[in-house]
Amino acid sequence: KDPHIITYEQDQLILLDIVKRQLSYEKAPFAEVKRLSEQLGISCKQEVAVFHDWTSFYKWYQAVSHDDTIKEEGYVIEDARGFMTKLKLPYYQFWKQMRGMKQRVAEKRSSQKFMQALQTAEQARFYTWLLEQEADHVRNSSIIELRSQFEQSGTAQLNNDGINA
Structure with a gap:
């Protein structure tokens, strides 16, 4: 029901691998994966x-x-x-955790005990910001929508003195 944590401009199919249908695991070399993706006109994983x-x-x-x-x-x-x-990666892990927090707040299951479990200032800022939002808005918004609103609110930013802006 909630979109993927990472925002994409559009849905797309990405060829990850070519795996042979046999009992022992074997896959095609990356060059063959790239060739097939070009032949099919679809995106291919990238070698970083x-x-x-x-x-x-x-x-x-x-x-x-x-x-x-x-x-x-x-x-x-x-x-x-x-x-x-x-x-x-950290960005993905952070927002996946925040999606769980969003669900707790939307279900009104947040508590002082939960707040004590927050490990970073950024988690605490997002949690506090969530509590300030209308419950229906939190419940009916995706984590991507809430993240965007949070980032635009200025709450996510610290000034040079390390104080909430």
Whole structure:
């Protein structure tokens, strides 16, 4: 019922992989995935970075894992043997948590105990802002709509002194 956390201009189909239909897992090389996406006229996943040593990967991993300005869901990390894992980025994780908070507030299940569980000033600002909104508005709005209103309200911003603007 709630849209994806990340805002997209329009719905689109993105080819992620070509997996062979057989008992043992095997997928096509990335070059073949790109070729097929061009042939079909659809978007294809993007290769963001290739690392040839652990140190380079770890530096990249540390940088993106702490960068809340990257407004993407995350990355799929794949090793040379094809093992894959997802890395969810801070912006996505934050707003996914805030969607849960929105639902609690909309259902009037917020409490002092819940407020004590907030870990960052940004979480507390959003929670306080939500409580100031009409209950029906919170209930009937998506997290994307509420995020946009929150960001436009100025509550999300701090001035140079670190005080709520």
